[in-house]
Amino acid sequence: xxxTKVANRLxxxxxxxxxxxxxxxVNWYPWSEEAFNxxxxxxxxIFLSIGYS
Numbered sequence: 001x002x003x004t005k006v007a008n009r010l011x012x013x014x015x016x017x018x019x020x021x022x023x024x025x026v027n028w029y030p031w032s033e034e035a036f037n038x039x040x041x042x043x044x045x046i047f048l049s050i051g052y053s
Contacts, residue, residue: 017051 011022013030021028028049029035039046 005023007022008024008026008028010018010028010030013019013022018030029038035046038044
């Protein structure tokens, strides 16, 4: 079975750290107003990853 990986929003980032997560099956957002606005609209907390590489 051949599965095609789909990139998330991080694919457009310049940071090497963020780019290494661009094909994770997670709906990641970079630090942005878009992320904060969505969290407010859906009344959800922000899960912040500070990195571990």
